[in-house]
Amino acid sequence: MAVPISPQPTGAHKELVDALGELYRAAGRVSFRKVSTLIRSRDDRLSDASHESVRSALNGIRVPRWETVRDIVVVLAGLCSPPRDADSEVARFLPLWRAISEGEAGSLKSFREILHSGWGGEDGEWTPELVMGMLVNPFTAIEIDPSLAVPHEPVVSEDDWVHVMMRLIEEQGAEHALRVLLHTLKGDYVGAEAGAPYGYQNPDREVMEAIAVFRYGCQEIRRRLSREPNLLAESIRAMHADETMSRDERAEMLEFEADMSLMREVMIVTPDTWDEVSEDAQHMVFGYLIKQISPVGSHRRTDAERFQITWRIPEPSDD
Incomplete structure (x- = not known):
């Protein structure tokens, strides 16, 4: 009696x-019964795959349920030498299984899967997600208007933006919505005549950064002066002894110190009188106490996280 030959898998099923098969070989070609036994011993199993179910899935006799594929992959990943990461392997096999019934669309990761596991391509190979991500990025097709890239506070949440776009697509169609999006990113948007996103004011960033630096430095100076009464005098001595100062910096310091009325203001500065002295006196004290202050973090962080101060006299520990 002739033995019927099972049809060979094709297309997505063959992939x-x-x-x-590759994972099975990497796991040492253990018996189907061994794989089944290991599956049934796991508390996190999704199936009770028998050794026949395992054999059928690995030989391509029929398309298995996802629960079966997932459990086989988890067990085989653990049997590899060295073991493979089970979560990564499951994430790799899910699009392959989906593609059998959903075609090319099923082989692509969903947005949530991309958020969880990334675009792929860590091995240097182009994944479908990488190709899709490159093509849908407006940067690939147009030069995004520089004014849209300036830091600004969002007007709506990301979820609200998505809902608005979905509504626009429902009412006007996907093509209209996508062309409007590209047109906006090219710089023709509501408020564009003001030169900033949606009419926001966009003052010179360097000026705004300098103001933020000075304000934070003054805040920290007042804090230290309130705790360390001799700090100003010690800092003045440290500045005079600083051999790293340039000739121009030292000449400027001596020029200011020649102004006796300015120095009288400087020497009476306390946290309580800070707002009463002139701005020149504040800048003088700033220079005495702070050797360097610079931004090291995003504008979205707190000032303490955003700016780093190098004091002329290191701040004492709280110990």
Whole structure:
């Protein structure tokens, strides 16, 4: 009696079977019964795959349920030498299994999967997600208007923006919505005549940064002066002894110190009188106490996280 020959898997099913075969060989070609036993011993199993189910899935006899594929992959990943990461392997096999019933669209990761596991391509190979991500990025097709890249506070949440875009697509169609998006990113948007996103004011960033630096430095100076009464005098001595100062910096310091009325203001500065002295006196004290202050973090962080101060006299520890 002739033994019927099972049809060979094709297309997406063959890709799944080939991937399972590679994983099976890497796991040492253990018996189907061993794989089944290991599956049934796991508390996190999704199936009770028998050794026949395992054999059928690995040989491509029929398309298995996802629960079966997932459990086989988890067990085989753990049997590899060295073991492979089970979560990464499951994430790799899910699109392969989906593609059997959903075609090319099923082989792509969903947005949530991309957020969880990334675009792929860590091995240097182009994944479908990488190609898709490159093509849908407006940067690939147009030069995004520089004014849209300036830091600004969002007007709506990301979820609200998505809902608005979905509504626009429903009412006007996807093509209209996408062309409006590209047109906006090219710089023709509501408020564009003001030169900043949606009419926001966009003052010179360097000026705004300098103001933020000075304000934070003054705040920290007042804090230290309130705790260390001799700090100003010690800092003045440290500045005079600083051999790293340039000739121009030292000449400027001596020029200011020649102004006796300015120095009288400087020497009476306390946290309580800070707002009463002139701005020149504040700058003088600033220079005495702070050797360097610079931004090291995003504008979205707190000032303490955003700016780093190098004091002329290091701040004492709280110990």
